[in-house]
Amino acid sequence: MTTHAVKPLSPEPRYRAYTTRHLEELTTRAGLSADERLAVQAVAQVLPFRANSYVVDELIDWAAAPDDPMYRLLFPQPDMLPAEDVARIADLLRAGASAQALNAVVQPLRARLNPHPAGQMDLNVPRLANAEPLPGLQHKYAETVLFFPQQGQTCHAYCTYCFRWAQFVGDADLKFASRDIASLVDYVRSHEEVTNVLLTGGDPMVMNERVLARYIEPLLDIEHLEAIRIGTKSLAWWPQRFVSDPDADDTLRLFERVVAAGKNLALMAHFSHPNELASPMVLEAVRRIRATGAVIRTQAPLIRGINDDAATWERMWRTHLRHGMVPYYMFVERDTGPRDYFAVPLARAVDIFRSAYQRVSGLGRTVRGPSMSATPGKVCVDGVADIGGEKVFVLHFIQARNPEWVGRPFFAKYDEQATWLFDLRPALGADAFPWETASTSGAHNDLPVD
Numbered sequence: 001m002t003t004h005a006v007k008p009l010s011p012e013p014r015y016r017a018y019t020t021r022h023l024e025e026l027t028t029r030a031g032l033s034a035d036e037r038l039a040v041q042a043v044a045q046v047l048p049f050r051a052n053s054y055v056v057d058e059l060i061d062w063a064a065a066p067d068d069p070m071y072r073l074l075f076p077q078p079d080m081l082p083a084e085d086v087a088r089i090a091d092l093l094r095a096g097a098s099a100q101a102l103n104a105v106v107q108p109l110r111a112r113l114n115p116h117p118a119g120q121m122d123l124n125v126p127r128l129a130n131a132e133p134l135p136g137l138q139h140k141y142a143e144t145v146l147f148f149p150q151q152g153q154t155c156h157a158y159c160t161y162c163f164r165w166a167q168f169v170g171d172a173d174l175k176f177a178s179r180d181i182a183s184l185v186d187y188v189r190s191h192e193e194v195t196n197v198l199l200t201g202g203d204p205m206v207m208n209e210r211v212l213a214r215y216i217e218p219l220l221d222i223e224h225l226e227a228i229r230i231g232t233k234s235l236a237w238w239p240q241r242f243v244s245d246p247d248a249d250d251t252l253r254l255f256e257r258v259v260a261a262g263k264n265l266a267l268m269a270h271f272s273h274p275n276e277l278a279s280p281m282v283l284e285a286v287r288r289i290r291a292t293g294a295v296i297r298t299q300a301p302l303i304r305g306i307n308d309d310a311a312t313w314e315r316m317w318r319t320h321l322r323h324g325m326v327p328y329y330m331f332v333e334r335d336t337g338p339r340d341y342f343a344v345p346l347a348r349a350v351d352i353f354r355s356a357y358q359r360v361s362g363l364g365r366t367v368r369g370p371s372m373s374a375t376p377g378k379v380c381v382d383g384v385a386d387i388g389g390e391k392v393f394v395l396h397f398i399q400a401r402n403p404e405w406v407g408r409p410f411f412a413k414y415d416e417q418a419t420w421l422f423d424l425r426p427a428l429g430a431d432a433f434p435w436e437t438a439s440t441s442g443a444h445n446d447l448p449v450d
Protein backbone atom coordinates (compact mmCIF):
# COMPACT_ATOMS: atom_id res chain seq x y z
CA MET A 1 0.00 0.00 0.00
CA THR A 2 1.17 3.51 -0.74
CA THR A 3 0.56 4.38 2.91
CA HIS A 4 3.58 2.48 4.03
CA ALA A 5 5.85 3.46 1.18
CA VAL A 6 6.14 6.93 2.70
CA LYS A 7 9.22 7.30 4.85
CA PRO A 8 9.05 9.12 8.17
CA LEU A 9 9.66 12.84 7.79
CA SER A 10 12.96 12.55 9.61
CA PRO A 11 14.47 10.19 12.13
CA GLU A 12 12.45 11.02 15.23
CA PRO A 13 13.52 10.74 18.81
CA ARG A 14 11.63 8.20 20.89
CA TYR A 15 8.94 9.33 23.25
CA ARG A 16 10.29 11.15 26.29
CA ALA A 17 8.01 12.21 29.14
CA TYR A 18 8.29 15.38 31.21
CA THR A 19 6.82 15.06 34.70
CA THR A 20 6.64 17.16 37.88
CA ARG A 21 10.40 16.68 38.19
CA HIS A 22 10.82 18.92 35.14
CA LEU A 23 8.30 21.55 36.22
CA GLU A 24 10.86 23.91 37.75
CA GLU A 25 12.90 24.00 34.56
CA LEU A 26 9.85 24.39 32.31
CA THR A 27 8.06 27.05 34.36
CA THR A 28 11.34 29.00 34.47
CA ARG A 29 11.39 28.81 30.69
CA ALA A 30 7.82 30.17 30.69
CA GLY A 31 9.10 33.21 32.61
CA LEU A 32 7.25 32.61 35.89
CA SER A 33 8.47 34.26 39.10
CA ALA A 34 9.76 32.12 41.98
CA ASP A 35 6.43 32.49 43.84
CA GLU A 36 4.43 31.53 40.77
CA ARG A 37 6.66 28.53 40.16
CA LEU A 38 6.12 27.34 43.70
CA ALA A 39 2.35 27.79 43.32
CA VAL A 40 2.46 25.66 40.15
CA GLN A 41 4.40 23.00 42.06
CA ALA A 42 1.72 23.14 44.76
CA VAL A 43 -1.11 22.65 42.26
CA ALA A 44 0.85 19.77 40.68
CA GLN A 45 0.81 17.96 44.05
CA VAL A 46 -2.96 17.67 43.65
CA LEU A 47 -3.56 17.41 39.90
CA PRO A 48 -1.54 15.33 37.45
CA PHE A 49 1.05 16.80 35.09
CA ARG A 50 2.69 15.14 32.11
CA ALA A 51 4.16 16.60 28.94
CA ASN A 52 6.63 15.24 26.40
CA SER A 53 9.41 16.31 24.07
CA TYR A 54 7.06 16.84 21.11
CA VAL A 55 4.57 19.11 22.89
CA VAL A 56 7.39 21.04 24.57
CA ASP A 57 9.50 21.46 21.41
CA GLU A 58 6.84 21.67 18.69
CA LEU A 59 3.50 22.80 20.10
CA ILE A 60 4.12 25.33 22.83
CA ASP A 61 4.99 28.86 21.76
CA TRP A 62 7.41 29.64 24.59
CA ALA A 63 7.61 33.32 23.62
CA ALA A 64 3.89 33.54 24.37
CA ALA A 65 3.96 31.38 27.52
CA PRO A 66 2.36 31.34 30.07
CA ASP A 67 -0.58 32.73 28.02
CA ASP A 68 0.00 30.45 25.04
CA PRO A 69 -3.06 28.16 24.73
CA MET A 70 -0.87 25.06 24.28
CA TYR A 71 1.00 25.95 27.47
CA ARG A 72 -2.31 26.49 29.30
CA LEU A 73 -3.60 23.19 28.00
CA LEU A 74 -0.68 21.32 29.55
CA PHE A 75 0.62 23.19 32.59
CA PRO A 76 -1.02 23.57 35.98
CA GLN A 77 -1.86 27.22 36.66
CA PRO A 78 -1.07 28.88 40.01
CA ASP A 79 -4.73 29.87 40.46
CA MET A 80 -6.39 26.60 39.44
CA LEU A 81 -7.20 25.72 43.06
CA PRO A 82 -8.42 27.90 45.94
CA ALA A 83 -5.65 30.33 46.99
CA GLU A 84 -5.64 29.17 50.63
CA ASP A 85 -5.10 25.54 49.59
CA VAL A 86 -2.29 26.48 47.22
CA ALA A 87 -0.65 28.60 49.95
CA ARG A 88 -0.88 25.74 52.43
CA ILE A 89 0.79 23.26 50.09
CA ALA A 90 3.37 25.86 49.03
CA ASP A 91 4.27 26.36 52.71
CA LEU A 92 4.76 22.63 53.13
CA LEU A 93 6.93 22.44 50.00
CA ARG A 94 8.99 25.42 51.15
CA ALA A 95 9.53 23.75 54.53
CA GLY A 96 10.57 20.48 52.86
CA ALA A 97 7.65 18.60 54.41
CA SER A 98 7.50 14.80 54.23
CA ALA A 99 5.44 12.98 51.64
CA GLN A 100 3.12 11.93 54.47
CA ALA A 101 2.55 15.49 55.63
CA LEU A 102 1.85 16.56 52.04
CA ASN A 103 -0.51 13.67 51.48
CA ALA A 104 -2.53 14.58 54.54
CA VAL A 105 -3.37 17.88 52.86
CA VAL A 106 -3.53 16.70 49.27
CA GLN A 107 -5.85 13.69 49.63
CA PRO A 108 -8.83 15.53 51.15
CA LEU A 109 -8.39 18.24 48.54
CA ARG A 110 -8.65 15.69 45.74
CA ALA A 111 -11.73 14.19 47.35
CA ARG A 112 -13.37 17.65 47.24
CA LEU A 113 -12.83 17.87 43.46
CA ASN A 114 -15.50 15.29 42.55
CA PRO A 115 -12.96 12.77 41.27
CA HIS A 116 -15.55 10.38 39.77
CA PRO A 117 -18.04 12.36 37.72
CA ALA A 118 -18.64 9.36 35.48
CA GLY A 119 -19.74 7.25 38.44
CA GLN A 120 -17.20 4.63 37.46
CA MET A 121 -16.31 3.61 40.96
CA ASP A 122 -19.78 2.87 42.23
CA LEU A 123 -21.59 1.72 39.15
CA ASN A 124 -23.02 -1.74 38.96
CA VAL A 125 -20.87 -2.98 36.14
CA PRO A 126 -22.46 -5.13 33.45
CA ARG A 127 -22.46 -8.84 34.15
CA LEU A 128 -21.92 -11.87 32.02
CA ALA A 129 -24.52 -14.63 31.79
CA ASN A 130 -22.71 -16.41 34.63
CA ALA A 131 -23.17 -13.22 36.70
CA GLU A 132 -19.46 -12.40 36.74
CA PRO A 133 -19.07 -8.63 36.82
CA LEU A 134 -17.10 -6.98 34.03
CA PRO A 135 -15.02 -4.13 35.39
CA GLY A 136 -13.62 -1.87 32.72
CA LEU A 137 -16.72 -2.17 30.59
CA GLN A 138 -19.51 0.40 30.47
CA HIS A 139 -22.75 -0.20 28.62
CA LYS A 140 -25.02 2.78 28.96
CA TYR A 141 -26.50 3.26 25.50
CA ALA A 142 -27.81 0.13 23.82
CA GLU A 143 -25.71 0.33 20.67
CA THR A 144 -22.32 1.25 22.17
CA VAL A 145 -20.08 -0.48 24.70
CA LEU A 146 -17.17 1.41 26.23
CA PHE A 147 -14.07 -0.55 27.08
CA PHE A 148 -11.19 0.71 29.21
CA PRO A 149 -8.12 -1.43 28.43
CA GLN A 150 -5.87 -1.70 31.43
CA GLN A 151 -2.73 -0.99 29.42
CA GLY A 152 -4.31 2.17 28.02
CA GLN A 153 -4.90 4.05 31.27
CA THR A 154 -2.48 6.88 30.68
CA CYS A 155 -1.88 9.46 27.94
CA HIS A 156 1.11 10.81 26.02
CA ALA A 157 0.53 14.07 27.91
CA TYR A 158 -2.21 15.26 30.28
CA CYS A 159 -4.72 18.03 29.57
CA THR A 160 -5.12 20.32 32.56
CA TYR A 161 -8.92 20.07 32.30
CA CYS A 162 -9.11 16.27 32.01
CA PHE A 163 -12.30 14.87 33.57
CA ARG A 164 -10.50 11.56 34.16
CA TRP A 165 -7.69 13.28 36.07
CA ALA A 166 -8.23 11.13 39.17
CA GLN A 167 -6.93 8.00 37.49
CA PHE A 168 -3.62 9.71 36.72
CA VAL A 169 -2.68 10.72 40.25
CA GLY A 170 -1.40 7.33 41.22
CA ASP A 171 -4.15 6.17 43.52
CA ALA A 172 -4.84 2.57 42.48
CA ASP A 173 -8.29 2.69 44.07
CA LEU A 174 -9.37 5.30 41.58
CA LYS A 175 -8.63 3.15 38.60
CA PHE A 176 -11.22 1.41 36.51
CA ALA A 177 -10.00 -0.84 33.76
CA SER A 178 -9.71 -4.39 32.55
CA ARG A 179 -7.41 -6.66 30.63
CA ASP A 180 -10.04 -9.36 30.42
CA ILE A 181 -10.35 -9.38 26.65
CA ALA A 182 -12.19 -12.70 26.39
CA SER A 183 -15.00 -11.41 28.60
CA LEU A 184 -15.33 -8.21 26.60
CA VAL A 185 -15.62 -10.20 23.42
CA ASP A 186 -18.14 -12.61 25.00
CA TYR A 187 -20.21 -9.70 26.21
CA VAL A 188 -20.34 -8.05 22.78
CA ARG A 189 -20.98 -11.36 21.02
CA SER A 190 -23.94 -12.13 23.27
CA HIS A 191 -25.47 -8.63 22.94
CA GLU A 192 -26.70 -8.26 19.38
CA GLU A 193 -27.84 -4.70 20.02
CA VAL A 194 -24.20 -3.66 20.40
CA THR A 195 -23.02 -2.29 17.04
CA ASN A 196 -20.15 -0.15 18.37
CA VAL A 197 -17.23 -0.81 20.68
CA LEU A 198 -15.42 2.27 21.87
CA LEU A 199 -11.93 1.74 23.29
CA THR A 200 -11.18 4.56 25.66
CA GLY A 201 -8.98 5.34 28.65
CA GLY A 202 -6.66 7.15 29.24
CA ASP A 203 -5.62 6.82 25.66
CA PRO A 204 -5.67 3.36 24.03
CA MET A 205 -3.01 4.57 21.58
CA VAL A 206 -0.39 4.48 24.35
CA MET A 207 -0.60 0.69 23.91
CA ASN A 208 1.81 -0.73 21.41
CA GLU A 209 0.48 -2.45 18.30
CA ARG A 210 0.81 -5.96 19.74
CA VAL A 211 -1.28 -5.16 22.79
CA LEU A 212 -3.78 -3.07 20.83
CA ALA A 213 -4.25 -5.93 18.35
CA ARG A 214 -5.13 -8.28 21.22
CA TYR A 215 -8.10 -6.08 22.03
CA ILE A 216 -9.17 -5.37 18.46
CA GLU A 217 -8.65 -8.55 16.45
CA PRO A 218 -11.07 -10.81 18.38
CA LEU A 219 -13.82 -8.25 17.66
CA LEU A 220 -13.41 -8.50 13.89
CA ASP A 221 -15.39 -11.70 13.39
CA ILE A 222 -18.42 -10.55 15.42
CA GLU A 223 -20.94 -10.16 12.63
CA HIS A 224 -23.30 -7.67 14.31
CA LEU A 225 -20.46 -5.34 15.28
CA GLU A 226 -20.38 -2.46 12.80
CA ALA A 227 -17.83 -0.05 14.18
CA ILE A 228 -14.75 0.08 16.36
CA ARG A 229 -13.93 3.48 17.76
CA ILE A 230 -10.74 4.53 19.48
CA GLY A 231 -10.88 7.63 21.67
CA THR A 232 -7.47 9.28 21.47
CA LYS A 233 -5.47 12.43 22.08
CA SER A 234 -2.41 10.92 20.40
CA LEU A 235 -2.77 12.91 17.17
CA ALA A 236 -2.30 16.09 19.17
CA TRP A 237 0.12 14.84 21.82
CA TRP A 238 2.25 12.27 19.97
CA PRO A 239 1.54 11.98 16.23
CA GLN A 240 4.79 10.02 15.88
CA ARG A 241 2.63 7.11 17.03
CA PHE A 242 1.38 6.87 13.43
CA VAL A 243 4.46 8.10 11.55
CA SER A 244 7.85 7.23 13.00
CA ASP A 245 7.41 5.07 16.12
CA PRO A 246 8.81 1.55 15.65
CA ASP A 247 5.30 0.09 15.43
CA ALA A 248 3.71 2.92 13.41
CA ASP A 249 3.49 0.90 10.21
CA ASP A 250 2.20 -2.20 12.03
CA THR A 251 -0.49 -0.04 13.61
CA LEU A 252 -1.63 1.20 10.21
CA ARG A 253 -1.76 -2.39 8.97
CA LEU A 254 -3.94 -3.28 11.97
CA PHE A 255 -6.26 -0.40 10.98
CA GLU A 256 -6.37 -1.78 7.43
CA ARG A 257 -7.39 -5.21 8.76
CA VAL A 258 -10.30 -3.65 10.65
CA VAL A 259 -11.50 -1.93 7.49
CA ALA A 260 -10.95 -5.08 5.41
CA ALA A 261 -13.10 -7.00 7.92
CA GLY A 262 -15.98 -4.75 6.92
CA LYS A 263 -16.00 -2.59 10.04
CA ASN A 264 -16.01 1.17 10.34
CA LEU A 265 -12.84 2.17 12.18
CA ALA A 266 -13.29 5.60 13.75
CA LEU A 267 -10.54 7.48 15.52
CA MET A 268 -12.33 9.80 17.89
CA ALA A 269 -9.59 12.41 17.95
CA HIS A 270 -9.48 14.84 20.82
CA PHE A 271 -8.35 18.21 19.43
CA SER A 272 -8.74 21.22 21.71
CA HIS A 273 -7.18 24.04 19.69
CA PRO A 274 -6.20 24.78 16.07
CA ASN A 275 -2.53 25.19 17.09
CA GLU A 276 -2.41 21.42 17.62
CA LEU A 277 -2.70 21.06 13.84
CA ALA A 278 0.28 23.30 13.11
CA SER A 279 3.05 20.70 12.90
CA PRO A 280 3.89 18.72 9.72
CA MET A 281 4.05 15.59 11.88
CA VAL A 282 0.35 15.69 12.80
CA LEU A 283 -0.72 16.31 9.21
CA GLU A 284 1.37 13.35 8.06
CA ALA A 285 -0.21 11.20 10.80
CA VAL A 286 -3.69 12.25 9.62
CA ARG A 287 -2.82 11.46 6.01
CA ARG A 288 -1.48 8.01 6.88
CA ILE A 289 -4.46 7.10 9.09
CA ARG A 290 -6.95 8.19 6.44
CA ALA A 291 -5.10 6.14 3.82
CA THR A 292 -5.97 3.00 5.81
CA GLY A 293 -9.69 3.66 5.32
CA ALA A 294 -10.19 4.75 8.93
CA VAL A 295 -12.27 7.85 9.59
CA ILE A 296 -11.08 10.57 11.96
CA ARG A 297 -13.85 12.31 13.89
CA THR A 298 -12.93 15.23 16.12
CA GLN A 299 -14.22 16.33 19.51
CA ALA A 300 -13.25 18.49 22.48
CA PRO A 301 -14.70 20.32 25.43
CA LEU A 302 -15.15 24.09 25.48
CA ILE A 303 -12.63 25.37 28.02
CA ARG A 304 -12.38 28.86 29.49
CA GLY A 305 -9.01 30.46 28.84
CA ILE A 306 -8.05 27.91 26.18
CA ASN A 307 -10.65 27.70 23.41
CA ASP A 308 -13.62 29.79 24.58
CA ASP A 309 -14.13 31.90 21.49
CA ALA A 310 -15.92 31.26 18.22
CA ALA A 311 -12.96 32.15 15.97
CA THR A 312 -10.87 29.40 17.57
CA TRP A 313 -13.54 26.75 16.93
CA GLU A 314 -14.19 28.02 13.42
CA ARG A 315 -10.48 27.81 12.64
CA MET A 316 -10.21 24.38 14.23
CA TRP A 317 -13.21 22.87 12.42
CA ARG A 318 -12.13 24.33 9.08
CA THR A 319 -8.62 22.92 9.50
CA HIS A 320 -10.08 19.52 10.37
CA LEU A 321 -12.28 19.61 7.26
CA ARG A 322 -9.46 20.68 5.00
CA HIS A 323 -7.48 17.62 6.10
CA GLY A 324 -10.41 15.24 5.76
CA MET A 325 -11.45 14.96 9.40
CA VAL A 326 -15.08 15.10 10.50
CA PRO A 327 -16.15 17.46 13.33
CA TYR A 328 -18.24 15.44 15.80
CA TYR A 329 -18.87 16.95 19.25
CA MET A 330 -18.31 20.17 21.20
CA PHE A 331 -18.62 19.17 24.86
CA VAL A 332 -19.37 21.20 27.95
CA GLU A 333 -16.62 20.67 30.55
CA ARG A 334 -17.72 18.22 33.23
CA ASP A 335 -18.20 18.95 36.91
CA THR A 336 -14.87 17.68 38.18
CA GLY A 337 -11.34 18.80 39.00
CA PRO A 338 -10.55 22.53 38.71
CA ARG A 339 -13.98 22.95 37.21
CA ASP A 340 -14.73 26.51 38.32
CA TYR A 341 -11.49 27.54 36.69
CA PHE A 342 -12.45 26.18 33.27
CA ALA A 343 -16.26 26.36 33.22
CA VAL A 344 -18.06 28.34 30.51
CA PRO A 345 -21.71 29.26 31.21
CA LEU A 346 -24.16 27.38 28.95
CA ALA A 347 -25.51 30.68 27.59
CA ARG A 348 -22.03 31.62 26.39
CA ALA A 349 -21.30 28.11 25.18
CA VAL A 350 -24.31 28.11 22.90
CA ASP A 351 -23.33 31.54 21.54
CA ILE A 352 -19.80 30.36 20.78
CA PHE A 353 -21.09 27.18 19.15
CA ARG A 354 -23.60 29.06 16.96
CA SER A 355 -21.15 31.74 15.86
CA ALA A 356 -18.60 29.15 14.79
CA TYR A 357 -21.22 26.84 13.22
CA GLN A 358 -22.59 29.75 11.15
CA ARG A 359 -19.19 30.19 9.54
CA VAL A 360 -18.46 26.63 8.39
CA SER A 361 -19.94 24.99 5.31
CA GLY A 362 -22.36 22.12 5.55
CA LEU A 363 -19.42 19.72 5.57
CA GLY A 364 -18.59 20.99 9.06
CA ARG A 365 -22.15 20.97 10.35
CA THR A 366 -21.79 17.34 11.31
CA VAL A 367 -20.70 18.74 14.65
CA ARG A 368 -23.16 18.67 17.57
CA GLY A 369 -23.08 20.70 20.73
CA PRO A 370 -22.61 22.18 23.13
CA SER A 371 -23.29 18.78 24.67
CA MET A 372 -23.28 17.73 28.33
CA SER A 373 -22.45 14.10 29.08
CA ALA A 374 -24.48 13.73 32.26
CA THR A 375 -26.18 10.92 34.18
CA PRO A 376 -29.43 10.87 32.15
CA GLY A 377 -27.56 11.10 28.83
CA LYS A 378 -25.95 13.50 26.39
CA VAL A 379 -27.89 16.75 26.50
CA CYS A 380 -27.43 19.31 23.71
CA VAL A 381 -28.18 22.98 24.32
CA ASP A 382 -29.86 24.03 21.06
CA GLY A 383 -30.33 27.68 21.87
CA VAL A 384 -32.19 30.36 23.75
CA ALA A 385 -35.78 31.22 22.84
CA ASP A 386 -38.60 33.44 24.01
CA ILE A 387 -41.74 31.34 24.29
CA GLY A 388 -44.93 33.08 25.38
CA GLY A 389 -42.88 35.75 27.14
CA GLU A 390 -40.67 33.25 29.00
CA LYS A 391 -36.95 33.14 28.19
CA VAL A 392 -35.84 29.53 28.00
CA PHE A 393 -33.04 27.21 26.98
CA VAL A 394 -34.13 24.79 24.28
CA LEU A 395 -32.45 21.41 24.80
CA HIS A 396 -32.60 17.88 23.47
CA PHE A 397 -31.08 14.50 24.22
CA ILE A 398 -28.52 13.31 21.67
CA GLN A 399 -28.20 10.08 23.64
CA ALA A 400 -30.25 8.99 26.63
CA ARG A 401 -30.55 6.18 29.15
CA ASN A 402 -34.08 5.91 27.87
CA PRO A 403 -34.09 6.05 24.04
CA GLU A 404 -37.61 7.57 24.21
CA TRP A 405 -36.11 10.87 25.36
CA VAL A 406 -33.80 11.19 22.34
CA GLY A 407 -34.52 13.94 19.83
CA ARG A 408 -37.43 15.52 21.75
CA PRO A 409 -37.05 19.19 22.60
CA PHE A 410 -37.41 20.15 26.24
CA PHE A 411 -37.02 23.44 28.03
CA ALA A 412 -35.26 24.97 31.00
CA LYS A 413 -35.50 28.41 32.55
CA TYR A 414 -32.88 30.69 31.06
CA ASP A 415 -30.07 31.23 33.54
CA GLU A 416 -27.09 33.29 32.51
CA GLN A 417 -24.88 31.70 35.21
CA ALA A 418 -25.80 28.03 34.71
CA THR A 419 -22.81 25.90 33.72
CA TRP A 420 -24.22 22.36 33.98
CA LEU A 421 -27.41 20.36 33.74
CA PHE A 422 -27.96 20.35 37.50
CA ASP A 423 -28.05 24.16 37.55
CA LEU A 424 -31.13 24.13 35.29
CA ARG A 425 -34.82 24.22 36.28
CA PRO A 426 -37.80 23.13 34.16
CA ALA A 427 -39.64 25.91 32.29
CA LEU A 428 -43.02 26.67 30.67
CA GLY A 429 -45.06 25.30 33.55
CA ALA A 430 -43.32 21.91 33.70
CA ASP A 431 -42.33 20.85 37.21
CA ALA A 432 -39.81 18.19 36.23
CA PHE A 433 -37.42 17.19 33.47
CA PRO A 434 -38.04 14.03 31.41
CA TRP A 435 -35.63 11.92 33.46
CA GLU A 436 -37.17 13.10 36.74
CA THR A 437 -40.68 11.91 35.93
CA ALA A 438 -40.62 9.25 33.26
CA SER A 439 -40.03 5.69 34.28
CA THR A 440 -36.71 4.34 33.10
CA SER A 441 -38.31 1.06 32.04
CA GLY A 442 -37.48 1.95 28.46
CA ALA A 443 -33.79 1.96 29.30
CA HIS A 444 -31.91 -1.04 28.01
CA ASN A 445 -30.51 -1.69 31.47
CA ASP A 446 -31.10 -0.37 34.96
CA LEU A 447 -27.56 0.56 35.76
CA PRO A 448 -27.09 3.79 37.64
CA VAL A 449 -24.15 4.69 35.44
CA ASP A 450 -23.24 8.06 34.12
Ligand SMILES: *Cc1c(COP(=O)(O)O)cnc(C)c1O
Nearest residue numbers: 138140141144146373378399450
Ligand atom coordinates in the same frame (compact mmCIF):
# COMPACT_ATOMS: atom_id res chain seq x y z
C1 LIG B 1 -20.81 9.50 24.30
C2 LIG B 1 -20.98 8.14 24.81
C3 LIG B 1 -21.19 7.08 23.93
C4 LIG B 1 -21.22 7.26 22.43
O1 LIG B 1 -22.27 8.10 22.03
P1 LIG B 1 -22.39 8.57 20.53
O2 LIG B 1 -23.43 9.63 20.55
O3 LIG B 1 -22.77 7.36 19.73
O4 LIG B 1 -21.05 9.11 20.13
C5 LIG B 1 -21.35 5.83 24.48
N1 LIG B 1 -21.32 5.60 25.82
C6 LIG B 1 -21.16 6.62 26.68
C7 LIG B 1 -21.18 6.32 28.15
C8 LIG B 1 -20.97 7.92 26.22
O5 LIG B 1 -20.80 8.91 27.09
